[in-house]
Amino acid sequence: MKEVENTVTARRTGSRFPLDGWERSLLALLVVEIAGFCIGIPGFYDGIGSLLGLTQNFLPFGIVALGLSVVILTGGIDLSVGSMAGLGAIVMAEFWQGLHLSIWLSALLGVGTGAVLGWINGMIITRLNTEPLIATLATSFIYGSVGTALAGENPPAGFPDSFNALGQGEVGGLIPYQLILFVVLAIFFSLLMSRSAYGRKVVMIGYNGEAARYSGMRVPRVICSAYVISGTMAALAGIVLASYYSAVRPDMGDILLLTTITMVVLGGVSIFGGEGRIAGVVMAVLLLGVLRQGMLIAGFSDMVTTMVTGAILLTAIAIRNLVSGRGTGFALLFLRLRRLGGGKVPEAAE
Amino acid sequence: MASAALDTARGLDTGVYEARDLTKRYGNVAVLRGVSLTMRPGRVHTIMGENGAGKSTAFKMLSGIVKPTSGSLSLDGHALSLASPAAAHHAGIYLVPQEPALMPELTVTETMFVGQLPTTGMFPRRVDWKAARSRAVQALATLKLDIDPDQLARHLSIAQQQQLECAKALLRGCRVILFDEPTSPLTTHEVERLFTTMRRLRGEGYTLGFISHRMDEVLDISDDISVLRDGALVDSVEREAFDRVRLLSKMVGREMRVVPRRQISHATTTPILRVTGLAHEPRFRDVSFTLHKGEILGFAGLVGAGRTEIAETIFGLRRRDAGTVELAGEDISAASSHDIIRKGLVYAPEDRARHGAVLPMTITENLTSGLLERVKTRMGLLSQSDEDRIGAETVARYRVRCAGTDQKMRQLSGGNQQKVVFGKWMGIGPEVAILDEPTRGVDVGAKDEIYELIDGLAHEGMGIIAISSELEELVRLCDRILSVYEGRIVAELTGDDITPERVSSSYLTSAEVSGR
Amino acid sequence: MKASMTETSGFKTVAPSVKDSRATRRARRETREITLIVAAVVVLLAVGAINHRFVSFENIRFMVLNSVVLSLVALGQTWVIATKGIDLSVAPIMGLTAVVTGLLAQGSGLPLIGAFGIALVIGLVLGTINGLLVARLTIPPIIVTLGTYSIYSGLIFIYSNGTQVDQVPAAYAAFGNGRIAPWLPIPIPVLTLAIVLFLCWFALGYTLFGRAVLAIGNNAVAAYNAGVSVISTQVRVYMISGVLAALAGLVFVCYTGSATVTTGTGDHVELQSIAVALIGGTAIAGGRGNMIGTVLGGLFLSVILTALVFLHVPPIWYSAGEGAMILVTVTLGMRQSRAGKAS
Structure with a gap:
């Protein structure tokens, strides 16, 4: 009808700056944190090499978090990352020690194992229509058992130095191999999720799985692949850990789960799926990792840093929900409800 | 008592x-x-x-x-x-x-x-x-x-x-x-x-x-x-x-006019979609019809008569108990919707918020979601400039009123959302489009625009099935109308038979007949 | 009450028979309990046939006693899951209570009644924090309890400061292992569990609070519209979960006579309690809670794990058995409900 006002504005409205408000806040916090630690904690800054070297202590968490992000973006969850990390590393160690394969080939097989384990998760979830939480809770128990059984009484240890360099070494004595690996993976995942057709499908399924199905997307296939990615990354992280310790233990992945979920959520990924980006997760990994290292150097115990991590998570999400009103699902629903009724039900007035 | x-x-x-x-x-x-x-x-x-x-x-x-x-x-x-x-x-x-x-x-x-x-x-x-x-x-x-x-x-x-x-x-x-x-x-x-x-x-x-x-x-x-x-x-x-x-004129705010029929039909005699004996118990059974190129075929009936289910089954979203679907001579009865889209049949669902669009995503992202292969890729990455181009072209072509192509769908009005959903499917150049309640939740003014769009598509030779519960809409749009009652096609109306009264009585009479 | 058939609309007019409502309700609700009992009996008989000691009184007593701690936590978890929530922080709440009461008993001879008081306070305070964060600040439960998991674990560490409990006073040990009366060989923890179970079962089935919990789990908006006070119910549910986890911690330290920094968290009690609740027939999607099922689930788990010991299965496979059980019971449960839907 009103043809005149139809001046089509086909431009993009937002800026192309790759970080949104949340990620910018995380970045600012990270800068403040590193600067604060360098100034405030004696011994934290001991040359750029040592600063970069600190990352070796937490980057396996980051690797797991990248894979887990994909799963959480589909609206699912993977509780089995810890046991997949352990099992992947043990499979590698057993191939190396038991079958005398080359350590790198073994490592490849270990990562492949992670992919298979993730695929099993994905099949249980999509074929049996099981809630991801339940399915991966169950498989985490099972994978844990298998790992322990494979490892036996004396798990293999003492890997070749060339392999140990992956977890412990640096390029030119400055940049840790782990950091290089993480940066490469982070860039890959960031592009995968924000720029590839696959990432687009994952996000769409996370926001609205039904609409994705009506758009002709093969939803089960995409969901299944997300778990394969998560399993692969978990196993890779397990192998990096094995190299870092030059040993494997079946329970070495146990510490990964809760911390990585924290990283993903703090990074701005909605637990309900769809919303969130890899850049934020990377920020959160660095933020929490550096925090832990800084506090350890400052003499706080591991547990105190864990507490602080938990407090940061809750504060951050609470602020995000309340201030920006970006809460999703139930959160938003209840917000609306409360505004409506003040939490209780008043009587009808005369 | x-x-x-x-x-x-x-x-x-x-x-x-x-x-x-x-x-x-x-x-x-x-x-x-x-x-x-x-x-x-x-x-x-x-x-x-x-x-x-x-x-x-x-x-x-x-x-x-x-x-x-x-x-x-x-x-x-x-x-x-x-x-x-x-x-x-x-x-x-x-x-x-x-x-x-x-x-x-x-x-x-x-x-x-x-x-x-x-x-x-x-x-x-x-x-x-x-x-x-x-x-x-x-x-x-x-x-x-x-x-x-x-x-x-x-x-x-x-x-x-x-x-x-x-x-x-x-x-x-x-x-x-x-x-x-x-x-x-x-x-x-x-x-x-x-x-x-x-x-x-x-x-x-x-x-x-x-x-x-x-x-x-x-x-x-x-x-x-x-x-x-x-x-x-x-x-x-x-x-x-x-x-x-x-009452009607008060509702609409203008004198009731005689519903205008389409001036020109673009229908040809070349069959493009042939459905034979399609059934999905207990929702519908024995559904057979042929759609021609350039034809707009209406599905009339009460809500719950099984029209949406028929469409979803043709589109491969539902299990099929019996029957065949042929698109341009090729049997697509067993294909998944993923493949059916690529063979040239698309379906715009009636419930936009739940099935048709992803409201928290942008216009462009919604536009390309039906066939991401449309967007050029470089080393596996979707080309942003190509995607922007598709977005801009579609927005212009379908006159979507928006602040920009990266605006979120949920910020658009119902009519504009519907145009984006159309743009999403028409951009792939399908041979057959099934439009389920194409003007639901659309303002009166925007409806006319959507009717023009649909007419234009038929003019280009597309076969269109329009499912609608609004008689005026069917009368205005369709070359031919099939009446569906409780999962069966009970009447076929063509030419001058297409008036609101005849269309509604075609399924209401059946209701009385089989209802008792 | 005979209804007339005078209406013309083809409207079948039947007055529903006024048979006892509970009969139907039971028939529908108790299939999971029967399944679990039958399965447990089958395992008992099968393994008992191989090794008679498996069905000895001593062993049965052990299996029951062994399930108490986890069942207590799982009962609390059942409340939370029934509202469509989840509580991961039960593990550190349990651990913290075990360490605090144990250390106080060991160091300064805290009387048992005082330990109960402390457990109650710990559970109430920590549970309330969870509940307020979930209901008031509208943070998803999984994130809230993930965060408080870290915080509460830290509290254990700070409080214990590296020390651990390795023995408890006689009164504690008697509470953890003793029988009710010399002539009645029922362990006191089992009695405790029975009392808690009865209270939970009654509260869920017969109080307005319990029904509000289920209504919220089914459809929070509709519950609110119908006048259910959503926020206070949610907070109370996390309080219950906290208190039961704390009670479990106290029973644990009394039963085993030891507690360390990793009590609760080390065994992943949070995941295990979810597993037990699911095995017991509580739906992860909320709206359905089964207290008796939860305790039977804990018992069944204990029977299975003990059976594995008797069958000389290496302990490393126990958790695999647990995982398989979750998958089997949950997928079976879904089959059942889907079949129900189809009819």
């Missing part, structure tokens, strides 16, 4: 529910402007109006779900201020929503009493299940509902849920019961049953409110009719003064 449940509610001559100057604004937008209504006991007061006229908002304010910006409510002369639905129930006002909120894991008895369970004993004060059940049984019997009070609520159909809501209103002693467009998801039989219940309640002196835009139903059940247009009350009549044409 007067029962206690009815007795408590019947206090004679009570239940005069009045609204004065109800106004609701969201920001600067007035959804309802100074509407005054009077609902009287023993009468069904119907509110009519087009989509977006403010009918539902009015009922939401009358039942405490939405607070009016200004205006007053009074029941039997006493002023009311309803802070919540629970407060409204307390005051005696109950809203039956179109799709009642289900408590799937609870029994029917318990869903009837949520928030109101009877208790017994002092310490411990406990739920009196016996009393609850006998009262539930009684309320169900009063309304003559055949619902097992012990079954789980998830097993109830929508019709049963609505009926159950009536029983809940009785249990809460409510005298005013409002029905928010209850009939649109129901089959003819179910509508009839609902009306039986409503008449029974009316006979017992309840005050009933009703929303519908189906003229036949409205004329059938109403005692008073108020017409809303653009949030304002434009007409209010009593039963004696009912006049179909007048």
Whole structure:
């Protein structure tokens, strides 16, 4: 009808700056944190090499978090990352020690194992229509058992130095191999999720799985692949850990789960799926990792840093929900409800 | 057989529910402007109006779900201020929503009493299940509902849920019961049953409110009719003064014109889609038809007749019990929707928010989601410039009014969202498009634009199936119309036979024939 | 109450028979319990046939006693899951209570009644924090309890400061292992569990609070619209979960006579309690809670794990057995409910 006002504005409205408000806040916090630690904690800054070297202590968490992000973006969850990390590393160690394969080939097989384990998760979830939480809770128990059984009484240890360099070494004595690996993976995942057709499908399924199905997307296939990615990354992280310790233990992945979920959520990924980006997760990994290292150097115990991590998570999400009103699902629903009724039900007035 | 449940509610001559100057604004937008209504006991007061006229908002304010910006409510002369639905129930006002909120894991008895369970004993004060059940049984019997009070609520159909809501209103002693467009998801039989219940309640002196835009139903059940247009009350009549044409013209806001038929048909004789003996029990069976290039084929029928299910089965979203689907001579009966899209058949679903669009994503992302291969890739990455180009072109071509192609879908109006959904599917250049309720939730003005779009597509040679519950729309758009009644094609109309009356009687007559 | 058939609309008019409501309700609700009992009996008989000691009184007593701690936590978890929530922080709440009461008993001879008081306070305070964060600040439960998991674990560490409990006073040991009366060989923890189970079962089935919990789990908006007070119910549910986890911690320290920094968290009690609740027939999607099922689930788990010991299965496979059980019971449960839907 009103043809005149139809001046089509086909431009993009937002800026192309790759970080949104949340990620910018995380970045600012990270800068403040590193600067604060360098100034405030004696011994934290001991040359750029040592600063970069600190990352070796937490980057396996980051690797797991990248894979887990994909799963959480589909609206699912993977509780089995810890046991997949352990099992992947043990499979590698057993191939190396038991079958005398080359350590790198073994490592490849270990990562492949992670992919298979993730695929099993994905099949249980999509074929049996099981809630991801339940399915991966169950498989985490099972994978844990298998790992322990494979490892036996004396798990293999003492890997070749060339392999140990992956977890412990640096390029030119400055940049840790782990950091290089993480940066490469982070860039890959960031592009995968924000720029590839696959990432687009994952996000769409996370926001609205039904609409994705009506758009002709093969939803089960995409969901299944997300778990394969998560399993692969978990196993890779397990192998990096094995190299870092030059040993494997079946329970070495146990510490990964809760911390990585924290990283993903703090990074701005909605637990309900769809919303969130890899850049934020990377920020959160660095933020929490550096925090832990800084506090350890400052003499706080591991547990105190864990507490602080938990407090940061809750504060951050609470602020995000309340201030920006970006809460999703139930959160938003209840917000609306409360505004409506003040939490209780008043009587009808005369 | 007067029962206690009815007795408590019947206090004679009570239940005069009045609204004065109800106004609701969201920001600067007035959804309802100074509407005054009077609902009287023993009468069904119907509110009519087009989509977006403010009918539902009015009922939401009358039942405490939405607070009016200004205006007053009074029941039997006493002023009311309803802070919540629970407060409204307390005051005696109950809203039956179109799709009642289900408590799937609870029994029917318990869903009837949520928030109101009877208790017994002092310490411990406990739920009196016996009393609850006998009262539930009684309320169900009063309304003559055949619902097992012990079954789980998830097993109830929508019709049963609505009926159950009536029983809940009785249990809460409510005298005013409002029905928010209850009939649109129901089959003819179910509508009839609902009306039986409503008449029974009316006979017992309840005050009933009703929303519908189906003229036949409205004329059938109403005692008073108020017409809303653009949030304002434009007409209010009593039963004696009912006049179909007048009501329609008040609703639409212009004189009813003779529905214009399409001027030129683009239909050819080249078949493009052939469906033979398609069945998906129990929703539909024995569906056979042929669609030609450039033809616009309408699917008429009541909601729930199985039209959407037929479309979804053709599109590969539902299991098929029997039959074949051929697209341009190729059998696609067993293909998945992923493959069917790539073979050139697309489906724009009726429920945009749930199936048609991803509201938190951008216009461009929605546009390309039907076939991401459309976007050029470099080393596996979607080319942003190519995607922007597609976005800009589609937005321009389909005249989507937006701030930019990276605006989120949820910020667009219904009509513009629908144009994006069209753009998404037409951009792939399909041979056949199935459009399910193409103008649902679209403003009157934008409808014309969408009709032009559809006509243009047919002109380009696309075969189009339009499923619609609006007769005017079918009459205006279609070259040929198939009437669907309870899962079967019962009539085919062509040429001059396509008038609103003939179309509606084609499935309503069948309803009478097979309904008895 | 005979209904008339005078209406014309083809409307079947039948007054539902006024048979006892509970009979139908039971038939529908108790299939999971029967399944679990039958399965447990089958395992008992099968393994008992191989090794008679498996069905000895001593062993049965052990299996029951062994399930108490986890069942207590799982009962609390059942409340939370019934509202569509989840509580991961039960593990550190349990651990913290065990360490605090144990250390106080060991160091300064805290009387048992005082330990109960401390457990109650710990559970209430920590549970309330969870509940307020979930209901008031509208943070998803999984994130809230993930965060408080870290915080509460830290509290254990700070409080214990590296020390651990390795023995408890006689009164504690008697509470953890003793029988009710010399002539009645029922362990006191089992009695405790029975009392808690009865209270939970009653509260869920017969109080307005319990029904509000289920209504919220089914459909929070509809529950609110019907006048259910959503926020206070949610907070109370996390309080119950906290208190039961704390009680479990106290029973644990009394039963085993030891507690360390990793008590609760080390065994992943949070995941195990979810597993037990699911095995017991509680739906992860909320709206359905089965207290008796939860305790039977804990018992069944204990029977299975003990059976594995008797069958000389290496202990490393126990958790695999647990995982398989979750998958089997949950997928079976879904089959059942889907079949119900179809009918």
